[in-house]
Amino acid sequence: MLIAPLVLTLSIGLLFTGAARADASQCLGGSWSGTCSATTDGSQVDVGAGVTTPGNPGASNGEGGSGGGPGGGSGTTPPAAEEECDSALCRPLYSVVTLPDVTAEDLRSFIPALPTVTGEPLGLGVVGMPTNLVAASSVQLQSGPLLGFDVTVRFTPTGYRFDHGDGTSRTTTTGGSSWARLGVPDYTATPTSHVYGAPGSYRAGVRVVYTAAVNFGTGTWRPVTGAVTSAPAFYDVRVVVVRTGLVQRTCAEDPSGPGC
Incomplete structure (x- = not known):
């Protein structure tokens, strides 16, 4: 006072x-x-x-400003240091996970099943005439670990590579179909048929080309860069020479006749 x-x-x-x-x-x-x-x-x-610093910075009557008296303060109360919070309320309730991009090389541990392959006439072929090769595959799902995640991989067939066993091959977008299903006569050329030029035994093979997609459990399918090709499935063909001639009776009528 x-x-x-x-x-x-x-x-x-x-x-x-x-x-x-x-x-x-x-x-x-x-x-x-x-x-x-x-x-x-x-x-x-x-x-x-009551205070040890002249120019009380906390005075409510405006005294103790930055000017004038000895040791005058800034006139503002310094901010209190923030306390570190380690409670559940201060910790985030979620985390952001970045899903990796997947390439065909990453799917080495996921192996699609072999296709089925057959031909017409069954096991046989005629020199100079179409032998109809027919392959089949379907969409496949496989589950397992990938790049640290539990995923499901989906393989979808998009192409077929036929190796005829005589040094020639063909890639098609279809596995082919039987003559009867196509509604055409036997020995009709099809997108998957092949004409052998010489008699002999041949091992035909087919590989299926798949596109792949990965589901990381989010319900969304992420496309895989590149294509996955299956191991080959094989089909043995015996190609023969067929000659024709005029006869009086059929083989049913004369089993010992020419060509019977």
């Missing part, structure tokens, strides 16, 4: 020592306005204050 300094100065001013007089002068001079006190018992002076 500001009443005490005047009274004390008049009544006990002669008793202040040099250090005490300096403290009292600082207190009574207004640097500690509103927070400073001074008392004496006749032999010494006690000077005290």
